[in-house]
Amino acid sequence: MGMDQSAILEASALALAKALHNGDITSREICQAFLDAAEKGDSEVGAFLKLNRETVLKSADASDERRANGSELSPLDGVPVALKDNIAIEGETLSCASKILGEFKSPYTGTVAGRLLSAGMIPFGRLNMDEFAMGSSTENSAFQKTRNPWNTEHAPGGSSGGSAAAVASRFCPWTLGSDTGGSIRQPAAFCGVVGLKPTYGRVSRFGLVAFASSLDQIGPLGRSVEDVATLLDVISGHDPYDSTSYPGDLEPASVQLHMPHEPGTLGVPKEYFGEGIDPEISQHMEKVANAYRDLGYTIKEISLPHTELAVPTYYIIATAEASSNLSRFDGIRYTHRSEKSKDAIDLYYQSRGEGFGPEVKRRVILGSYVLSSGYYDAYYKRAQQVRTLIRNDFLNAFKEVDAILTPTTPTPAFKIGEKTDDPISMYLADIFTISVNLAGLPAVSMPCGLTENRLPVGFQLIGQPFEEGRMLQIAQAYESAHPFKDHPEIASQA
Amino acid sequence: MPEYEAVIGLEVHVQLKTASKMFTDAPTGFGQPPNSLTNAVVMGMPGTLPVLNKGAIEQAIRFGLIFNSEIPERFQWDRKNYFYPDSPKNYQLTQMDAPVCMGGEVEIELPGPSRNQMGEHKVIHLDHAHLEEDVGKLTHFTKDSLVDYNRAGTPLLEIVTKPDLHSAEEAVALLQSIRMHLVEAGVSDCDMEKGQMRCDANVSVRPIGQEALNPRAEMKNLNSITGVKNAINYEIRRQSRVYDKGGSVTQETRRWDADLGRTSSMRSKEEAHDYRYFPDPDLLPVHFPRDRVEELKADLPEGIFDRQRRYAEQFGLPYTVTSVICYDHELAQFFEDGMAVHGKNPKVLANYIANELQRERSQAEGDGNLPMADVKLTPEALARMVQLIDEGKLTKHLARDVFIEMFNTGKEAQVIMDEQGIKVEEQDAGELEQWCRDAIEGNPVAAQQFREGNEKAINSYMGPIMKASRGKANPQAVRETLIKIIQA
Numbered sequence A: 001m002g003m004d005q006s007a008i009l010e011a012s013a014l015a016l017a018k019a020l021h022n023g024d025i026t027s028r029e030i031c032q033a034f035l036d037a038a039e040k041g042d043s044e045v046g047a048f049l050k051l052n053r054e055t056v057l058k059s060a061d062a063s064d065e066r067r068a069n070g071s072e073l074s075p076l077d078g079v080p081v082a083l084k085d086n087i088a089i090e091g092e093t094l095s096c097a098s099k100i101l102g103e104f105k106s107p108y109t110g111t112v113a114g115r116l117l118s119a120g121m122i123p124f125g126r127l128n129m130d131e132f133a134m135g136s137s138t139e140n141s142a143f144q145k146t147r148n149p150w151n152t153e154h155a156p157g158g159s160s161g162g163s164a165a166a167v168a169s170r171f172c173p174w175t176l177g178s179d180t181g182g183s184i185r186q187p188a189a190f191c192g193v194v195g196l197k198p199t200y201g202r203v204s205r206f207g208l209v210a211f212a213s214s215l216d217q218i219g220p221l222g223r224s225v226e227d228v229a230t231l232l233d234v235i236s237g238h239d240p241y242d243s244t245s246y247p248g249d250l251e252p253a254s255v256q257l258h259m260p261h262e263p264g265t266l267g268v269p270k271e272y273f274g275e276g277i278d279p280e281i282s283q284h285m286e287k288v289a290n291a292y293r294d295l296g297y298t299i300k301e302i303s304l305p306h307t308e309l310a311v312p313t314y315y316i317i318a319t320a321e322a323s324s325n326l327s328r329f330d331g332i333r334y335t336h337r338s339e340k341s342k343d344a345i346d347l348y349y350q351s352r353g354e355g356f357g358p359e360v361k362r363r364v365i366l367g368s369y370v371l372s373s374g375y376y377d378a379y380y381k382r383a384q385q386v387r388t389l390i391r392n393d394f395l396n397a398f399k400e401v402d403a404i405l406t407p408t409t410p411t412p413a414f415k416i417g418e419k420t421d422d423p424i425s426m427y428l429a430d431i432f433t434i435s436v437n438l439a440g441l442p443a444v445s446m447p448c449g450l451t452e453n454r455l456p457v458g459f460q461l462i463g464q465p466f467e468e469g470r471m472l473q474i475a476q477a478y479e480s481a482h483p484f485k486d487h488p489e490i491a492s493q494a
Numbered sequence B: 001m002p003e004y005e006a007v008i009g010l011e012v013h014v015q016l017k018t019a020s021k022m023f024t025d026a027p028t029g030f031g032q033p034p035n036s037l038t039n040a041v042v043m044g045m046p047g048t049l050p051v052l053n054k055g056a057i058e059q060a061i062r063f064g065l066i067f068n069s070e071i072p073e074r075f076q077w078d079r080k081n082y083f084y085p086d087s088p089k090n091y092q093l094t095q096m097d098a099p100v101c102m103g104g105e106v107e108i109e110l111p112g113p114s115r116n117q118m119g120e121h122k123v124i125h126l127d128h129a130h131l132e133e134d135v136g137k138l139t140h141f142t143k144d145s146l147v148d149y150n151r152a153g154t155p156l157l158e159i160v161t162k163p164d165l166h167s168a169e170e171a172v173a174l175l176q177s178i179r180m181h182l183v184e185a186g187v188s189d190c191d192m193e194k195g196q197m198r199c200d201a202n203v204s205v206r207p208i209g210q211e212a213l214n215p216r217a218e219m220k221n222l223n224s225i226t227g228v229k230n231a232i233n234y235e236i237r238r239q240s241r242v243y244d245k246g247g248s249v250t251q252e253t254r255r256w257d258a259d260l261g262r263t264s265s266m267r268s269k270e271e272a273h274d275y276r277y278f279p280d281p282d283l284l285p286v287h288f289p290r291d292r293v294e295e296l297k298a299d300l301p302e303g304i305f306d307r308q309r310r311y312a313e314q315f316g317l318p319y320t321v322t323s324v325i326c327y328d329h330e331l332a333q334f335f336e337d338g339m340a341v342h343g344k345n346p347k348v349l350a351n352y353i354a355n356e357l358q359r360e361r362s363q364a365e366g367d368g369n370l371p372m373a374d375v376k377l378t379p380e381a382l383a384r385m386v387q388l389i390d391e392g393k394l395t396k397h398l399a400r401d402v403f404i405e406m407f408n409t410g411k412e413a414q415v416i417m418d419e420q421g422i423k424v425e426e427q428d429a430g431e432l433e434q435w436c437r438d439a440i441e442g443n444p445v446a447a448q449q450f451r452e453g454n455e456k457a458i459n460s461y462m463g464p465i466m467k468a469s470r471g472k473a474n475p476q477a478v479r480e481t482l483i484k485i486i487q488a
Helices: A005-010 A013-022 A027-045 A053-068 A111-118 A161-168 A185-191 A225-235 A279-294 A307-328 A344-355 A358-371 A377-397 A423-430 A434-439 A468-481 A489-493 B054-066 B168-185 B225-244 B290-298 B304-315 B319-325 B329-341 B346-363 B379-390 B396-409 B413-420 B429-442 B444-451 B455-469 B475-487
Strands: A048-050 A080-084 A122-127 A175-179 A194-197 A217-222 A265-269 A298-302 A403-407 A443-450 A456-462 B004-015 B078-081 B091-094 B105-109 B121-133 B137-140 B145-148 B155-161 B197-207 B217-222 B252-257 B262-268
Touching (some): A013 A027, A027 A122, A027 A489, A080 A161, A122 A161, A161 A185, A185 A443, A194 A225, A194 A468, A225 A468, A279 A403, A279 A443, A307 A434, A358 A377, A403 A468, B054 B155, B054 B168, B054 B290, B121 B168, B168 B225, B168 B329, B197 B225, B217 B225, B225 B252, B329 B346, B346 B379, B444 B455
Parallel strands (some): A080 A122, A080 A175, B217 B252
Antiparallel strands (some): A194 A217, B004 B197, B078 B091, B121 B155, B137 B145, B197 B217
């Protein structure tokens, strides 16, 4: 009993795993279906930086052989997963969509990719992103634009724009992205998919090219809560190679999802509904709140008083850490080396000048400035103090509510080029997501409908530390009652 | 012209002895093929993260415990940002704000009036000591440069003294004291030739009596004891002359050129780097368990000078001997191991180590002293040789050749004596008495002195009697016979 291509593309990752288990289909058939779809549709979307048919099929055949021998590595053996191009797998590119890394291939496999491989999953190409994950539209990629599959004049969001667009376009059942200030959730909202940012420390950062070390987390994007929970469980857990990884035991989110639970209380922060929010987003948020009320949830207005400080605080901490993290890209040991340099010091100037794009340079300069002697106390130190206040806002709120409900973004997907000349307005695209990173909390963006122009709208649920399971129960309650069934046209054509 | 006083503070970098690097499991080592002691973390590959080496922290804490530093409850890691090709990440992980050791004091011994007299002891105060990672090594060629990252990431302890030192001799004595103690405790090998111990010196001079400190020169990378001494002396003279001529010294970093024997300006205070320090977000602050600190403390070896004082008091060893065996970790261990086998005659045992063993090592083939690792003589065998002497089965005179044979072959004294038929001959009482009477006759004054209570006077007969007996006389029997005759 085979599956035709459109059935494969529409199936959830877990349904594919089940079909593999039942012998209804092979990994090769699954991968071929997605490869065909991506090869056909990605010229329009531009989600993939690299996708090699032979490599994918070779891994798929190896998986099929394991299944035939009854030696599959996990129930997910043979299911493809595509990775953002900042997550290290030995021998694969790790460009971070930057010219400075270009065709650089990772000499090692990071912890997250290692866990996928140990589960027998098939690495399915490298996904486009904003250069070094800096941006909210994937327009900062040095190599190509990624287009929103719902309307190719619009941006897919960023920085994990390739990860979100690939899922929405049905080029892959699920993907991994990274989220430093909203880089999974914002593109998930723009592309109408589910995107999860885990609690800081739940997923190892060993093998994730650092943007801002105290904020970065790898997380899954998929088309259902259950898929996202499952992929989260594969990549979660303590890693001795990451000192910031949480050493305690974690309850698998996918298990918790199936446990009986009662509706609870959702907090709606009043600070998130001020000026600058698109009326259509507000309308959708009303609908979502009502949907939860219908499901038996209590909606409670809460206050997160330091919200307005989140954007400046974030841009101080994130750029400071980035300015130091990106120092290693210098043209000495690996990465682009300028031909023009006159001496060792000039080699740095020329190589970095040629290798980094404008947004990366802007942030490195800003970050170097806030760490400078004489400015450190006024900026970086103060930002760390404010960060504690922001976290305390959330922890106080969680004394009264189970999770916090907000829009993921203030507007639906903007047009490509619309904000490239105005970095501040681009930074504000993350206004609802960055507090979550500063506070180290888990959050998920859920698709909840389309605007009149057929652009997706997403809402965000923010959970308590390491309570991804509970947060996803709440997300799934909405998903079951109001499944998001719309397709981008590109995906329908496939 | 006023008289000047130098004010000196040192920053001493010491490579800690650990199997692996500070933040990853790549091995440490010296003299290996370039870039063989590296991995993705050492090379600063994208996406890699540091993980603390607990062994390095324990070595640093040992340092602090040896020198009475305070070990804070919590310490943290900072990034020092600067671009240089020997630095793989272009930032160095270090401890700017909360170091592993606070304060502390180092006892030093200044050179004595002569080699066999103890010099003045002083206490030099430490500001702190912090952990950091070492950098790689650049080799420059005419057209380009090569980098070897083998050394990169090796745990390094930077020891910062208070400006407590006032001469090059004191600075050298401080380095020697630190080295002796760290080698003894296995914290570092402190081999300056291998770069395991490096020194920066901050030097200023001021007219004697002046409280305020004058601007200082920081001299970088003084990589030998001689370099430290010469650079400091040069700088004291230079600054004194500047003041004598009515000039002023600028605060700056200066480079010591060992070949030219002078320092020259590297960069002024205004040109100093802005290292943009901030707490490292990849490493959490460390809360080191107190009970483990106590365990480390309990396991520390005895302090070098404490041991020297104990040897003098408990065993009556003279400075000439203790300054040899206490200041050298391997000799001290040799002595302790020997004492464990035969502890009745520490003086003779210590003498053999400080004199005969050292003499044979210096005369052995090869460059310099024969390393202790290559010495065939075991402390146990030497102790048993001393025991044979104490039992009258071997005389010191006969032992001279036996010792050399033991040193060359590693054989036991008894084996050599059996093989070569060496033995203390049964003394013919008449012959012995004759030698003694002859000796007393030759020097009646000593016998008189002995009768008047000077017991040592009797020793002056030993030489002539040994000569007459051609070394065969048993000293114990000689002594008894002499006393019998004199007191008769």
